[in-house]
Amino acid sequence: MPKIVTNLWFDTQAEEAAKLYTSIFKNSQIINTSYYGEGGRRPAGMVLTVTFVLDGQVFTALNGGPEFTFSEAISLLVNCEGQEEVDELWEKLSEGGSEGPCGWLKDKYGLSWQIFPTILGELLNDPDPVKAQRVMQAMLQMGKLDIAALKRAHAGSETD
Numbered sequence: 001m002p003k004i005v006t007n008l009w010f011d012t013q014a015e016e017a018a019k020l021y022t023s024i025f026k027n028s029q030i031i032n033t034s035y036y037g038e039g040g041r042r043p044a045g046m047v048l049t050v051t052f053v054l055d056g057q058v059f060t061a062l063n064g065g066p067e068f069t070f071s072e073a074i075s076l077l078v079n080c081e082g083q084e085e086v087d088e089l090w091e092k093l094s095e096g097g098s099e100g101p102c103g104w105l106k107d108k109y110g111l112s113w114q115i116f117p118t119i120l121g122e123l124l125n126d127p128d129p130v131k132a133q134r135v136m137q138a139m140l141q142m143g144k145l146d147i148a149a150l151k152r153a154h155a156g157s158e159t160d
Helices: 014-024 085-094 118-122 130-142 148-156
Strands: 006-010 029-035 047-054 057-063 076-079 104-106 111-119
Touching: 006 014, 014 029, 014 047, 014 057, 014 085, 029 130, 047 085, 076 085, 085 104, 085 148, 118 130, 118 148, 130 148
Parallel strands: 006 057, 076 111
Antiparallel strands: 029 047, 047 057, 104 111
C-alpha cells in the first residue's frame, strides 16, 4: 500500500463507483472490499470501503453516509495522450453526470474530473505569450477539450 491514498466519500455508492471507474481505466482493478460489522454506523454487511487501483493510482471509496458530498474543490485530473482518449473518457465519465467548462465534468456521483490532453500544457507554456494566450482563450470557450482547435488557436488560424 502506498503511503498516501486518495479517499473518496460516498453515501452508499462506493462499490458501484469503484466498479465503474475500474471498467473505464486500463490497468485498473479492485483490490479489497471491507464490510460494516455489527454495531457499526451502517447496517452490518453493507460495503464499508473498496480499495481500488486506477492505472497505478490507489484509491479508497468509503460508504460514509450522506453527511459529505463532493465539490469542485477537489478533482481528478486525467492526462490524455490524444483526442480519442479525451473523447472516450469524457463520454464515459460524464454519462449521468454533467459537462462543465474547460475540460471539467462531474460524474454521476458528483466527483469532478479534468480530462486534460497533455499537449495543452505544452501549448499553454509556449514561450511566445501571444500563442499561449490564444490557446487559453480557445480553451475557455470549450467544454470537452478539442486538441485540433487548440492547435489551430496556437498557430493563429481560425478555430472552426
